[in-house]
Amino acid sequence: MTRVVIVGGAGRMGRSLVACARDAGVEVGAVIASPHSAxxxxxxxxxxxxxxxxxPITADLGAAIPGAQVVIxxxxxxxxxxxxxxxALARIPLVLGTTGLDAxxxxxxxxxxxxxxxxxxxxxxxxxxxxxxxxxxxxxxxxDRFDVTIVEAHHRGKKDAPSGTALALGRAVEGPAKRAVDYxxxxxxxxxxxxxxxxxxxxxxxxxxxxxxxxxxxxxGALRAAVWLAGRPPGRYSMRDVLGIKSVS
Ligand code: NAD
Numbered sequence: 001m002t003r004v005v006i007v008g009g010a011g012r013m014g015r016s017l018v019a020c021a022r023d024a025g026v027e028v029g030a031v032i033a034s035p036h037s038a039x040x041x042x043x044x045x046x047x048x049x050x051x052x053x054x055x056p057i058t059a060d061l062g063a064a065i066p067g068a069q070v071v072i073x074x075x076x077x078x079x080x081x082x083x084x085x086x087x088a089l090a091r092i093p094l095v096l097g098t099t100g101l102d103a104x105x106x107x108x109x110x111x112x113x114x115x116x117x118x119x120x121x122x123x124x125x126x127x128x129x130x131x132x133x134x135x136x137x138x139x140x141x142x143x144d145r146f147d148v149t150i151v152e153a154h155h156r157g158k159k160d161a162p163s164g165t166a167l168a169l170g171r172a173v174e175g176p177a178k179r180a181v182d183y184x185x186x187x188x189x190x191x192x193x194x195x196x197x198x199x200x201x202x203x204x205x206x207x208x209x210x211x212x213x214x215x216x217x218x219x220x221g222a223l224r225a226a227v228w229l230a231g232r233p234p235g236r237y238s239m240r241d242v243l244g245i246k247s248v249s
Contacts, residue, residue, distance in 0.1 A: 001027040002227045005068040007083060008032070008075030009057055010039040010047065012157070013097065016219035017072060018048035024223035030064035031057045034075075065090045070226040074218075077101045077160070081108055088112035093229040096120045097222050099164025109236070117232035121239045122164030124221030127210045128195065129239040133247060135197050135208055136172040139179055146201045148173050153186035153194040161185045169197055 002025060008014045009031030021028050031044035037059070045053030058064065065071065065086060070093045073083050077100040085108065087094040094112070099122045112118050123129070139148070150173075152166040162170075162183040170181040186194075193212035198205060212218070221239065228242045239245075 001025055002230045003027045003029040003067065003069045004223075004226050005030045005032060005061070005064045005071045006044075007061060007071060007073040008098070009044055010034070010037045011074065013074035013215060013218060013222075015048040016215050017074065017222060018044050018053070019050050020216055020219040020223055024220060025227055026223050028053055028055055029068050031055055032061045032064060033057050033059060035059040061086055065092050068092055069230040070095065072222050072226050073098055074222070081105055084108050084112050084118075087118075088115045091116055093117040093226075093232060094119070095124075095222050095225045095229060097122075097124055097218065100160030101164075113236045114234055116234055117229045117237060118235070119225050119229055119237040119239070119242070121222075121225070122168045123193075123218065124225060124239055125210075125212060125217040126221065126243055127212075127217070128165055128169075129221075129243055129245055131195070131197070131208060131210050132169055132172045133240075133245065135169055136175060138197075138199055138206060138208060139173040139175055139177075142199050142201070142206070144179065146199045146206075147182070148179065149182040149184060149198045149200065151184045151186070151194075151196040151198065153188070153191050155190050155192065156187050158187060161187070163193070163195075165193065165195055169195060173197065 006017050010033040039057045043052050044055040071087050072095045074097045080098050150166045152163045173181050196209040198207050225242045
């Protein structure tokens with residue numbers, strides 16, 4: 001079993017990570033929530049709706065890190081930099097799934113990756129990891145007269161827009177040629193996550209799409225990434241490395 005610390009543990013993704021951990025071969029060593037969370041002191045397993053784990057939720061990442069092999073962070077962008085620094089200082093690998101990060105954090109990632117194995121992924125599902133490859137291939141193959149619009153839809157509680165996944169797919173479309181991409185955002189109800197990459201030409205449209213109906217797909221991907229990352233040498237890694245996806249180009 002790989003022993004992990006789950007950061008953002010009281011959130012939608014945090015609860016799914018705790019619930020999926022055992023089946024993924026992961027031992028939940030600690031669960032970290034915001035210092036303002038009403039869940040502090042509760043049992044992490046009960047909070048996630050599974051069995052009692054004997055792991056009380058705390059707000060002290062610094063105290064939890066030394067007992068862990070990997071940290072998984074699905075929390076808030078404003079605290080991501082601090083969490084990256086803490087992991088780098090303690091030399092503990094990090095899977096960072098939090099989105100809405102400012103562009104400047106790339107410098108922190110590069111610095112951290114000289115000390116730890118670091119995997120940053122706006123989407124940890126198998127389907128979207130493969131979709132990014134397919135989108136890059138379509139963008140290279142289709143002439144410039146095809147306009148590209150990425151339409152994303154999420155639940156009403158999602159903080160960032162466009163989603164981190166939409167922006168990552170946009171980067172896959174842009175490629176070295178810097179092809180222009182438009183974004184359209186839908187927020188409502190309990191939509192887990194939908195992404196449509198629309199290549200719109202005259203008289204035809206190519207639409208590459210992904211539908212997430214259960215956020216356990218992200219949790220399982222992140223847990224698999226954590227198991228894979230434990231013990232790896234410092235550097236940047238991606239979900240493509242974890243899932244062994246070969247380029248389709
Ligand atoms: P959420 O709002 O339900 O949960 C976020 C949690 O982080 C909250 O419970 C909040 O209290 C907690 N938090 C805030 N400050 C903290 C701190 N200092 N330490 C620890 N925890 C803290 O959001 P969510 O739907 O669970 O999503 C969390 C993040 O993951 C978002 O950025 C979201 O976009 C991203 N996400 C990524 C993927 C992926 O595949 N990579 C999938 C879904 C969501």
